[in-house]
Amino acid sequence: xxxxxxxxxxxxxxxxxxxxxxxxxxxxxxxxxxxxxxxxxxxxxxxxxxxxxxxxxxxxxxxxxxxxxxxxxxxxxxxxxxxxxxxxxxxxxxxxxxxxxxxxxxxxxxxxxxxxxxxxxxxxxxxxxxxxxxxxxxxxxxxxxxxxxxxxxxxxxxxxxxxxxxxxxxxxxxxxxxxxxxxxxxxxxxxxxxxxxxxxx
Amino acid sequence: xxxxxxxxxxxxxxxxxxxxxxxxxxxxxxxxxxxxxxxxxxxxxxxxxxxxxxxxxxxxxxxxxxxxxxxxxxxxxxxxxxxxxxxxxxxxxxxxxxxxxxxxxxxxxxxxxxxxxxxxxxxxxxxxxxxxxxxxxxxxxxxxxxxxxxxxxxxxxxxxxxxxxxxxxxxxxxxxxxxxxxxxxxxxxxxxxxxxxxxxx
Numbered sequence: 167x168x169x170x171x172x173x174x175x176x177x178x179x180x181x182x183x184x185x186x187x188x189x190x191x192x193x194x195x196x197x198x199x200x201x202x203x204x205x206x207x208x209x210x211x212x213x214x215x216x217x218x219x220x221x222x223x224x225x226x227x228x229x230x231x232x233x234x235x236x237x238x239x240x241x242x243x244x245x246x247x248x249x250x251x252x253x254x255x256x257x258x259x260x261x262x263x264x265x266x267x268x269x270x271x272x273x274x275x276x277x278x279x280x281x282x283x284x285x286x287x288x289x290x291x292x293x294x295x296x297x298x299x300x301x302x303x304x305x306x307x308x309x310x311x312x313x314x315x316x317x318x319x320x321x322x323x324x325x326x327x328x329x330x331x332x333x334x335x336x337x338x339x340x341x342x343x344x345x346x347x348x349x350x351x352x353x354x355x356x357x358x359x360x361x362x363x364x365x366x367x
Numbered sequence: 368x369x370x371x372x373x374x375x376x377x378x379x380x381x382x383x384x385x386x387x388x389x390x391x392x393x394x395x396x397x398x399x400x401x402x403x404x405x406x407x408x409x410x411x412x413x414x415x416x417x418x419x420x421x422x423x424x425x426x427x428x429x430x431x432x433x434x435x436x437x438x439x440x441x442x443x444x445x446x447x448x449x450x451x452x453x454x455x456x457x458x459x460x461x462x463x464x465x466x467x468x469x470x471x472x473x474x475x476x477x478x479x480x481x482x483x484x485x486x487x488x489x490x491x492x493x494x495x496x497x498x499x500x501x502x503x504x505x506x507x508x509x510x511x512x513x514x515x516x517x518x519x520x521x522x523x524x525x526x527x528x529x530x531x532x533x534x535x536x537x538x539x540x541x542x543x544x545x546x547x548x549x550x551x552x553x554x555x556x557x558x559x560x561x562x563x564x565x566x567x568x
Contacts, residue, residue, distance in 0.1 A: 211426065214425050214426055215424055215425055215426050215427050216419075216424065216425075217427075218417075223416055223417065224415050224416055224417075225412065225415055225416050225533070225536055225537075225538035226416050226418075226538050228536065229536055229538065229549055229551060232549070233551075236548075236567075236568065239568050240558075240568050332426070335426055335429065335430055336426075337426040337427050337430065348430055348433070350430060350434075351554075353552075353554055353555065353558075354554065357441075357554075366437075367437065367440050367441050
């Protein structure tokens with residue numbers, strides 16, 4: 167019988183989500199678990215927790231900016247903050263769910279391309295047109311992407327995914343849930359891996 | 368020539384500080400670096416960052432309570448939150464600096480005993496009398512501890528250490544500074560170790 171999948175929550179405006187997105191499928195392969203990607207709008211969770219975007223905070227902002235860069239260097243990934251960071255990422259998240267309805271595999275490729283555009287190349291991916299152009303480079307039909315981003319059912323899907331995430335205890339990005347256990351942060355992927363492989367401790 | 372020491376900042380009311388205190392000297396031995404322990408009052412830093420004690424926060428509180436427990440289990444350390452958590456820890460921190468003026472080694476032993484009383488046994492260590500009793504079990508003279516905790520010069524030392532910490536960018540516990548590089552969290556000790564051993568990346 168197939169093992170339960172791992173839920174991978176992230177916001178398209180999350181630098182640590184970008185880093186984790188490059189690692190999580192390898193963890194899925196190693197543990198034999200499917201990874202379900204769930205882009206969400208972290209701002210909604212921030213309202214519940216009273217948090218604000220990290221890089222704008224005194225002390226915590228400068229620390230994390232340095233930590234994002236050195237974490238990326240360690241993983242061998244290019245890194246820069248996009249213009250206008252932190253970004254509104256409704257269009258990107260909706261495009262993901264629109265693509266996922268046709269092909270989860272294609273949706274993950276789109277998500278990675280959007281995250282790379284944002285954090286490897288520094289592109290502001292807020293606008294639907296930008297998202298559609300990046301998707302078009304992967305072979306999606308730009309007009310169909312635009313229609314998907316504007317589709318009320320897709321908007322509702324993103325709202326519902328964000329609500330479910332918060333109800334399950336998600337408050338940051340990246341966030342992982344496996345076998346009912348929650349792990350927050352790119353720096354906890356090794357813990358998640360060990361938890362699954364050992365059955366927990 | 369001796370290598371530069373590693374600064375280890377923590378608050379006596381910090382569960383993750385307790386966990387790190389049990390690990391940091393082994394890291395010092397492995398890397399050949401002296402560890403300088405600096406208890407501080409994290410509440411002062413929280414005023415600068417707008418943060419509040421973790422376990423009282425929606426979503427973040429329940430997550431971290433579970434994470435503290437599983438982090439302790441993984442390290443084979445007993446764990447419970449003390450009565451009245453989060454605690455005011457001026458007395459404990461002042462006792463540390465009082466003891467350190469005589470013997471940094473004895474001060475570290477005292478710090479570990481206080482952290483164990485707090486997070487292994489669940490003792491509320493806020494009161495000076497409680498701190499003095501724990502110190503007395505280690506051979507300190509209780510009256511001398513009490514006098515140290517009340518000494519204006521020791522109070523000023525704690526204030527100054529906390530101010531210096533914030534000026535250096537410290538905003539959480541545990542927090543490490545080595546060779547000008549900042550690392551936050553018990554879960555970043557492996558990164559700190561690798562950074563020192565490799566010279567950084």
